[in-house]
Amino acid sequence: MDETLSRKGILGKIFVSMLYISAFTFGGGFVIVTFMRKKFVDELHWIDEEEMLDMIALAQSCPGAMAINTANLLGWRMAGFWGMLVSVLGTAIPPVTIITILSFFYDAFSANPWVALALKGMQAGVAAVFLDVVFSMGGNLVKGKSLLNWCILGAAFLATFVFGVNVIYIILGAALLGAVRPLWQKRREGAA
Amino acid sequence: MIYLQLLLSFLQVGLFSIGGGYAALPLIQNQVVELHQWITMSEFTDLIAIAEMTPGPIAINAATFVGIRVGGVLGGLVGTLGFLFPSLVIVSVMGFVYFRYKGLTILQSILSSLRPAVVALIAGAGLSILLQVLFAGGPMTLEGLNWVGGLLFCLAFGVLRKFKCNPILVMLLCGSLSLLAGLIGLPA
Structure with a gap:
């Protein structure tokens, strides 16, 4: 950590860096996290490479948005509780501001027939992006060749799309299964 | 509340x-x-x-x-x-x-x-x-099918799978094509 900076200076630097990265990074969480790594590992050397990888893995495993979670962990590591707070705020403020402004434009413009037509075309694009994500994420599952994973996938799909089960119950069910899975595997290894 | x-x-x-x-x-x-x-x-x-x-x-x-x-x-x-x-x-x-x-x-x-x-x-x-x-949101019949939307979806999905390009570009493309279809009078 840079000794020449005061505590306030560090907090300010974290806030401004996050604000800047979040405002100008388009694309998913991984893109934002890559820029965070560049800033705090490569440029400022406040975090070492291995720690950064651990933080990314942890951020992915927790609920919520990955970029926010990574900002949270980085903030704690660099400057404790207040570091976490300014880091998360810096990451959240740009999207919230931009969407607030855009949502007023949406009200004004979505009644316009040409804007509505363009939006309608984009809806087809949104459907394609969703199914593309499914195939990319699903492709990795196929490589795993786990029967249990396929059962979870099939059951979850039927529950959500055919039976309209509340999504939260599906997530809880899968999480519970994941929690008892190691015990079950251990027992099977013991019997073999 | x-x-x-x-x-x-x-x-x-x-x-x-x-x-x-x-x-x-x-x-x-x-x-x-x-x-x-x-x-x-x-x-x-x-x-x-x-x-x-x-x-x-x-x-x-x-x-x-x-x-x-x-x-x-x-x-x-x-x-x-x-x-x-x-x-x-x-x-x-x-x-x-x-x-x-x-x-x-x-x-x-x-x-x-x-x-x-x-x-x-x-x-x-x-x-x-x-x-x-x-x-x-209407009934799933052939008469009610939005052909332009269906074609746009197939195109967008194909482009995404094949070229792995940026979703933002794909969406802008879909929006522009939909406008174009409207301009030449295709029903949307």
Whole structure:
């Protein structure tokens, strides 16, 4: 950590860096996290490479948005509780501001027939992006060749799309299964 | 008490959206389109298009947008804070535990079982959106089918799979082609 900076200076630097990265990074969480790594590992050397990888893995495993979670962990590591707070705020403020402004434009413009037509075309694009994500994420599952994973996938799909089960119950069910899975595997290894 | 309802809804979304940005979207759809009917499926799909084309995590964008539509700027703040709060607490605690004890086995096991479920949920949300595009919420008949939308979907999906290009570009392409189709008088 840079000794020449005061505590306030560090907090300010974290806030401004996050604000800047979040405002100008388009694309998913991984893109934002890559820029965070560049800033705090490569440029400022406040975090070492291995720690950064651990933080990314942890951020992915927790609920919520990955970029926010990574900002949270980085903030704690660099400057404790207040570091976490300014880091998360810096990451959240740009999207919230931009969407607030855009949502007023949406009200004004979505009644316009040409804007509505363009939006309608984009809806087809949104459907394609969703199914593309499914195939990319699903492709990795196929490589795993786990029967249990396929059962979870099939059951979850039927529950959500055919039976309209509340999504939260599906997530809880899968999480519970994941929690008892190691015990079950251990027992099977013991019997073999 | 619309603000309280918004807060409770997005607290649930924040607590249970595990597994990447898209994982939050089926939860948001479930809460705001199906359970509370705050916005329509069509508005929800517009919202994703907008969220995709602006910087920042897609779930934050969605929480802000829905909150504003339901309860103005204050609603936007309440929705966003509701979404953020569970992860703030959980990540802080997990970070503390992790940097002390460096153990993640149970967490990784939970995650590996969650992943197929998340894929299924995203598939479900994607298919709902596709049905919305093809039949606009009406009955699924050949006469009611939106041909332009169907063709755009096939084109967009093909381009995404084959060239792995940026979703923002694909969406802009779909929007422009849809405008073009309207200009030459094709029914949308």
